Amino acid sequence: MTKKGLAPVNSVLGFSILLAYVLVLLIIGGYGARVTRKTREDYFMAGRGLGSIAVFMTLFATNITAFTIIGHAGFSYHAGYGAYGYVIGWSIFITPFTYYLIGYRSWLLGKRYGYATQPQVFGGILKSRAVSLLFLFLLLYYTLPYLVVSIIGGGLAFSTISEGLVPYWPAAAIIVVVSLLYTVPAGMRGTVWTDIFQGALFMVISVLLLFALVRALGGFSAITSRIAAEQPALLQRALSPDLAPANWFSFSFINSIAVVVFPQIFIRIMAARSSRNLKQVTLFYPAAMALIFGISTLLGVWGAVSIPGLVGKDSDNIVPLLISGHLSPLWTILGLLMILAIVKSSIDSQLLTVAHLVTDDLISPYIRISPERAVLWGRIILVLFSAAALCIALARPAAILAIAAFAFSGFSIMLPVMIGVLYWRRANQYGTCAALILPAVMLHLWYLGILPGWTTFGLMPVVPAFFLAVITLVAVSLLTPAPAATLKEKTFGFFARVFEQDEPGLL
Amino acid sequence: MNRLNAGARLGAASLIALIMFLLHNSFWLWKWDARAPFLFGFMPFSFSYYIGYALLATLAMGLVVTLAWPDPPAGLLEQEHNDKKGVGTGE
Numbered sequence: 001m002t003k004k005g006l007a008p009v010n011s012v013l014g015f016s017i018l019l020a021y022v023l024v025l026l027i028i029g030g031y032g033a034r035v036t037r038k039t040r041e042d043y044f045m046a047g048r049g050l051g052s053i054a055v056f057m058t059l060f061a062t063n064i065t066a067f068t069i070i071g072h073a074g075f076s077y078h079a080g081y082g083a084y085g086y087v088i089g090w091s092i093f094i095t096p097f098t099y100y101l102i103g104y105r106s107w108l109l110g111k112r113y114g115y116a117t118q119p120q121v122f123g124g125i126l127k128s129r130a131v132s133l134l135f136l137f138l139l140l141y142y143t144l145p146y147l148v149v150s151i152i153g154g155g156l157a158f159s160t161i162s163e164g165l166v167p168y169w170p171a172a173a174i175i176v177v178v179s180l181l182y183t184v185p186a187g188m189r190g191t192v193w194t195d196i197f198q199g200a201l202f203m204v205i206s207v208l209l210l211f212a213l214v215r216a217l218g219g220f221s222a223i224t225s226r227i228a229a230e231q232p233a234l235l236q237r238a239l240s241p242d243l244a245p246a247n248w249f250s251f252s253f254i255n256s257i258a259v260v261v262f263p264q265i266f267i268r269i270m271a272a273r274s275s276r277n278l279k280q281v282t283l284f285y286p287a288a289m290a291l292i293f294g295i296s297t298l299l300g301v302w303g304a305v306s307i308p309g310l311v312g313k314d315s316d317n318i319v320p321l322l323i324s325g326h327l328s329p330l331w332t333i334l335g336l337l338m339i340l341a342i343v344k345s346s347i348d349s350q351l352l353t354v355a356h357l358v359t360d361d362l363i364s365p366y367i368r369i370s371p372e373r374a375v376l377w378g379r380i381i382l383v384l385f386s387a388a389a390l391c392i393a394l395a396r397p398a399a400i401l402a403i404a405a406f407a408f409s410g411f412s413i414m415l416p417v418m419i420g421v422l423y424w425r426r427a428n429q430y431g432t433c434a435a436l437i438l439p440a441v442m443l444h445l446w447y448l449g450i451l452p453g454w455t456t457f458g459l460m461p462v463v464p465a466f467f468l469a470v471i472t473l474v475a476v477s478l479l480t481p482a483p484a485a486t487l488k489e490k491t492f493g494f495f496a497r498v499f500e501q502d503e504p505g506l507l
Numbered sequence: 508m509n510r511l512n513a514g515a516r517l518g519a520a521s522l523i524a525l526i527m528f529l530l531h532n533s534f535w536l537w538k539w540d541a542r543a544p545f546l547f548g549f550m551p552f553s554f555s556y557y558i559g560y561a562l563l564a565t566l567a568m569g570l571v572v573t574l575a576w577p578d579p580p581a582g583l584l585e586q587e588h589n590d591k592k593g594v595g596t597g598e
Contacts, residue, residue, distance in 0.1 A: 081554040082540075085531070089557050093527040093564035100520070100571055111584040220549035235551045236540040245534050252531065275578045282568045290561035297554065423517075498579045499513040 029182020032189040040374040043187035052280040058192040061199035061345035066153035074316035076300025080234030088293040091256040096282035098260035103269040119361040128429035145404035151393035154343030179348040198341035205338040216326040250460035258411035264353040355382035409462035416469040431477030439469040516575035
């Protein structure tokens with residue numbers, strides 16, 4: 001490994017590039033604030049007017065987190081090329097498919113009845129405050145630890161790639177504060193417009209980074225030949241213990257199907273202007289996901305032969321190590337920009353979503369507030385939650401990190417309920433509540449080690465919990481009174497007018 | 508295909524999802540990781556398979572959109588949006 005120079009973060013050029021990046025964000029946020037009207041709908045939902053590019057970029061940029069470049073590359077370092085299919089393979093199809101399966105029907109109801117969040121959609125269909133509150137509680141319960149972990153991951157990545165020049169705590173604080181500077185004044189419009197900028201930025205830099213490293217390492221074929229000669233196990237999935245078929249199958253139920261359940265993703269789907277916008281997003285998604293995770297996989301595997309010997313979580317630093325070891329110092333700054341853009345485009349969406357959920361679904365149903373006041377409440381809650389999340393990220397309490405470890409699984413097991421309520425006329429509030437509570441309790445018992453491992457039949461706990469949700473929804477709904485016909489007609493009668501046309505609308 | 512009813516269209520979309528799920532969990536193809544030549548001289552089968560899978564996923568989503576994703580009839584959302592009775596639990 002040849003070290004070609006120190007990180008130039010504190011050089012005039014490096015500081016100027018970072019300053020220009022922050023200024024662009026602030027200008028976008030400032031313009032977003034000027035055009036955002038002070039209504040709940042405009043502040044939290046951008047007036048439900050997002051076009052195809054805006055919806056696609058905000059969903060994609062929100063979906064891609066520090067894990068993509070840091071954690072996934074580190075995993076690929078050990079697991080080899082098979083890490084690509086394991087982590088993102090099924091997501092490439094099922095994530096856009098769930099945008100159709102769940103997203104479109106929810107979007108239709110949002111346009112028709114004004115719903116914006118899952119508590120509103122699913123509580124609204126069943127006309128049940130209990131369902132609404134359960135959705136709210138579970139979404140916040142899993143989102144907050146996930147948000148804290150995102151801040152921790154972003155802070156660590158920022159600190160690592162600046163080679164320690166920016167320590168962890170100011171790095172985490174900078175990420176949160178800069179996100180707030182454009183999110184507080186401009187709401188969703190601020191996060192979406194900056195997502196377009198940041199999404200384009202990290203995609204361009206990651207592609208350039210790939211080709212710069214290819215050049216530095218002697219070309220595509222030379223690197224692959226070296227891997228085949230020195231670490232052939234990285235070429236074959238069957239030789240990686242991490243990719244055992246039971247794990248592979250189980251993982252299909254965690255990472256991939258959880259995405260549409262994330263409230264920050266769901267709400268962005270609801271903000272699309274038209275059906276056509278959502279259709280186009282589902283067609284753009286597979287290639288974009290395949291590209292960014294493909295780059296991360298290649299960097300991780302190449303790192304295994306170019307910088308061998310990293311043990312455990314040390315491999316999470318493989319991308320910064322490749323940059324500092326093989327590229328000019330300017331790349332350190334570009335790498336830092338890429339990490340910041342990836343991290344911030346997720347964290348700002350999560351922060352705004354938490355404020356949205358609390359304002360709309362926890363405060364508004366109980367305290368009558370005007371649309372202008374709702375925006376003010378939203379801004380105050382946004383700042384308070386950000387401060388709290390930052391403090392927790394700095395303290396890193398074990399309990400929060402333990403919940404975050406299975407937050408993805410927690411989101412995944414809510415999917416059967418969302419599908420059931422949107423597609424099955426017989427689903428009622430009792431079945432829905434039971435199917436939200438029981439699998440969540442079981443998931444905790446399995447992940448916290450209270451139930452023995454054999455009770456999951458050798459699979460990850462999310463798999464039995466997922467099927468338990470299906471069985472519970474069906475059994476409890478059938479054993480309890482059916483929903484009133486008029487109540488279901490409001491949803492299914494409306495769906496019939498859309499889906500039972502003679503000619504489906506094409507692109 | 509446009510003559511299919513809504514249930515059949517949803518069934519077709521679900522069948523497409525099932526096929527994609529099976530193609531992802533295609534453990535019987537893993538033996539080709541060691542046998543297949545590198546695509547373009549640098550992509551092993553375990554990687555290039557998912558490049559192909561991404562292309563297939565785009566086609567599959569195109570099929571889902573064409574078969575099972577109707578736009579709302581003109582005027583339906585606009586006309587009835589005024590029925591909205593507030594945010595919350597559908598009251």
